[in-house]
Amino acid sequence: MLRGQFTPPDVFTRVGGSLRGYRTRSEVADYWRMNTDVMTNQSTGPGSLLTNVPGRARPQKQVLALFEEEVAELRRRYKPEFWPIFIPKAEDMYRWRVQLQCGCTREVFTYGSDRFPDENSDTDPLTGYRFPVGELRCSADHGPAQKNYRDIVEWIKSEVKEFPADPEEPKYGMSAEDWAMTRQVEPHSSAFWTVKLSCGHVSTSVITKVGWKPDDGPRLVSEQRAAQMRADFKEWWSAGGQEGWPEEGPERDHVRKMIGLNWPRPEPEQECRACSYAKRITGYQRIGWLVSRTPPVPAQKPDVDRKKVEARLAAAEAEVERLRKQLDEGE
Ligand SMILES: [Zn+2]
Ligand SMILES: [Zn+2]
Known part of the structure; x- marks a missing residue:
């Protein structure tokens, strides 16, 4: 079944x-x-x-x-x-x-x-x-695989994960100044979503705020804020040239697209690693x-007791002889 x-x-x-x-x-x-x-x-x-x-x-x-x-x-x-x-x-x-x-x-x-x-x-x-x-x-x-961004077509389930407060010492090779700006000073939690992408693959790494539901839709920034971001990135990319993060290609296209959509959170598309x-x-x-499927050879007959069979055969032959004689005598 x-x-x-x-x-x-x-x-x-x-x-x-x-x-x-x-x-x-x-x-x-x-x-x-x-x-x-x-x-x-x-x-x-x-x-x-x-x-x-x-x-x-x-x-x-x-x-x-x-x-x-x-x-x-x-x-x-x-x-x-x-x-x-x-x-x-x-x-x-x-x-x-x-x-x-x-x-x-x-x-x-x-x-x-x-x-x-x-x-x-x-x-x-x-x-x-x-x-x-x-x-x-x-x-x-x-x-090297190119990054593939795919639309999220289904929000399957989410799981809340708890994180402790970040340490005071900078992590990830960050400067003390950058760390002070990004550091989470309190214990915090996030929802990790399992989503299905337009390519048919599943991603388990879409992160949202705890309590967010797909029906809520993404949170957007204002038009002004999006315009400011667009200007900031443009400046950043022209200053850094090809080295400006993220580099020219699918990743930078993704950033451009997200700015065009007013920086939605969660993002409607997600990088698909499986696509590579x-x-x-x-x-x-x-x-x-995988293994031979020829029909099994029939099991060997058990050893016959030759003497007994010979005796039975002799008796049967004697009986045949007796019956023949009977017939002959009856003629
Ligand atoms: Zn994929
Ligand atoms: Zn291959």
């Missing part, structure tokens, strides 16, 4: 690396919710990305050993009542080679041979939420089952 609707954990799409478990009821509920949401994002039909993926499959023994390590890890992470849902069996695993949009290739599993790799996704190690269906994590170094390492699957090729 569960398996049809449920995207199983990372062991299906990944071999090697660490896993993040879902330990509480609410975490599992979130997991379900995000999965059912992303399931609807798939734009291509099942099997439509079958192709020849360059490279070769890894040795079966090596992959099986990694799979078993992952299963052992899952058993440690999950309570036994979740095992029937979360712990896969080696004989159900079907192997694939996949190619990602960045050009990298990887091996993944599906649950059986009639499901395709792009019907699943990886979990974001940063947030514990899954990527949209059809996206896997690429851990290759593709050079979540990669869409662009093709896949079958490898085969």
